[in-house]
Amino acid sequence: MQLTLEQIQVNREGFSLQASGTFRQGVHLLTGRVGSGKSTLGEILGSVLEPESGMVTKEGIRTSVLSMQFPEYHITTTTVKEEILSWGHDPDLVLKTAGLSGREPDDILTLSRGELKRLHLACLLLGRYDLMILDEPFAGLDEEARYWISSHLSDDHDRIIIIISHDITTLPRIDHLWEMQDGVLLDIGEIPGSLHSWKTAPHLIRYLLKNDSDLSGLSWKDLAEAVCRIHG
């Protein structure tokens, strides 16, 4: 199973995006500064946006889903129960998973944005998708929900999961790292092998790499263990 981008190009209003690379089974992190083109690339990977040139090739991928930053964009019904049923899931199971038991009859727009995001992600994680693109899945979520998602994704390496995120403290085990720099997709490489060559790593990762040569990955467990080794 793999997703290949060949010389993808998008140009719009002063912004241009270029991407080539192959996403194989496993968990990928796509990071980069705000405005660097991550979400646009996510839309291309999720077949929502057609590139102006280049080719997207999917091998062995039968089902795919794109989770957008705004959970409101995914709403298609009026109540919590109807929304869950629209995904083809058991409402009790989804609500238990999302920590929202008892909210079945509620108007979906009475949920807070964080609650709505939890509901949406629970529906998504309980489905079977060969390719999942999660655009800022942790944004707006409390700590418990972020670690809940992370633990679900950590055990799931038999499909292609692409996480677009700035939040470096709650990641699952990451197999491969990509970065968007000014509209260009860079293949940083496998984790942990390429950690030390990640020139634009976030402040926390740079600090850990500087003080702990044994940093073995980007999952929250790896980071927590590295901090413990440094600070005791």
Place this chain on the structure above:
Amino acid sequence: MISLNSIRCGCLSIPHLSIEPGLVAITGPNGSGKTTLLEAIAGIQLPAQGSILINTIRPREATIGWVGEFPDLNMTFTRVIDEIASTLRFSHQPCRMIDESVHELTTTLNLEPLLDRPVRTLSGGEKVLTALAAALITKPDILILDETDSHLDASTLRSIDAIIRDANVPHVLFATHRPDRVASADRVIVMRGGEILREGNPDEVFMKSFHGSDHLSPLRSLRDPALWRAVHATDS
């Protein structure tokens, strides 16, 4: 000082809360009442019971700057310059004064190259800067940032933090889930179920948060304000 007494407002139930001037982080689980608290302090929501005073005046008599999680959703105008000037224009300030204020603020924030750009063509960080400028141009008594950091990278956030620190707004209140942001505050308010669970400086709140059982306790090291101070000290 912001004083809340006997507040009941939606899910909020706060017998008493005093917020001293400074940078205050408000954190807590989804649905715990963070946004409702901020909306009550901003005068967007009126409490069913109780009183809120900002020094000696009520919220709707105070000047409030608000920047939301997705700032462009609340923008009224197409061009950056019109959005930034909008509050002063709505309050019928003289055109010359408005032009001077926009020029002075956007020079400080390095926003001048963006002034004629349509808002929709801006990056996420530029949109936040535009919303921040629109909020700061009124010289607010309180600046509120409701999970504005959710979608921003660390470098963009550090630029925005520096602007906020230099803006000399008496009260800056920001809702956040990020441990690095909590560590950067002068004071922290932790909410749960519409109530104030804890309040104190980042170290005090961090120490108290691990009394009793906590199934996320292995993460303790990543929440420690001392870690984030060390990270920022190394990097600056």
